Amino acid sequence: MAGADSGADLELARVTKEFGSFLAVDDLTLTVPSGSFFALLGPSGCGKTTTLRMVAGLERPTAGSISIGGTDVTDRKAYQRPVNTVFQSYALFPHLTVLENVAFGLRRKRMPDATARAGTGLDLVELRHLADRKPSQLSGGQQQRVALARALVNNPAVLLLDEPLGALDLKLRRQMQVELKRIQTEVGLTFVHVTHDQEEAMTMADTVAVMNAGRIEQMGSPAELYELPRTAFVANFLGQSNLLPGTVKEVRDGWVGVDVGGTQVTVPQARAVSTSGSVLVGVRPEKVQLLGPGEQAPAGANVVGPGTVTDVSFTGVSTQYQIEIAGLGTLGVFAQNLAGGASVAFGDQVRLAWAPSFTFGLDGADDASSGVADLDRDV
8 A cells, every 4th residue: 555646635715614503614724735644623613523524525515615636526425525534433344354344445346456455455554464353353443443444445535534543542542643644654645634632633743723613723833833822722722831911011122021910021022923012921831940949040031920839740751830829820830850759849939930932922812711621511
């Protein structure tokens, strides 16, 4: 299968999908380049699965067009499109062997070399040795790889992945993230992966589009989205962020001075969405350093506090702290466990410091809690 044809560009132009009065996808335009691994990331109800179903031909857009490899497929039935989909449920036939499952679609198309091609597909996912087993004799990860092989042997121009790892346990899911990326690189097809799992999207995708309420909030490489979010939703949904309300006091020499709770912090102008009025100053928890009594901040650092340590959670590679600072609320800090444990204790007084170059600035009109996990909804 390593010799499979390269994938094709996928283009959505002003695609809208309405279900009655509910707007699921709102005027969506994007291009997924040929041969890339693209992730649609967002919470439940954001429109990502509806978008995937429209590409697959399982839903028809209310407005807009969908093209694959320069050909408009908006009005084509699902079976007429050069796409295959791998679902979370895998949908393997229990009465067929692994090899027969992979060959099923090829035989329906009356391909003369169906068995040989199915065997090659199993080689790709490293399961040739299980060709004679039934799906019930396989682990969840093995079933997922069989479903993937069954989709790939059809040489689709675009492979659609709808939460394909959602049924796996954490350790196996992480192994499969690496495996999926290896396979995509080897076959060179266009992969479009829908997920609500931030780590999954960032591990595998070349480009991630973060969706919210039917629209793309921000799109770019995983590193770009993480290091320089442009909205509060992206900052909170893709990892965790400390977002502090402030007021711009000066803009000078490429830097923005912001008053945050009576303390001035500095934001690089190039990393600020807004440079006047109310803003949200952001910094990721792992960028922040804890300063105990008498400890000096690095030269030029942004410093806030003092505050009180209200929670200490040891997670192995790091310790997570919650710091309550009067006038600012609760800030998070992730400290790598270089010395083998927590460096401060519950109830300690500390200040927080971080380099201005790690700071980003968002529009002050943004809701600072947007994108934060809702324990009553995100289950």
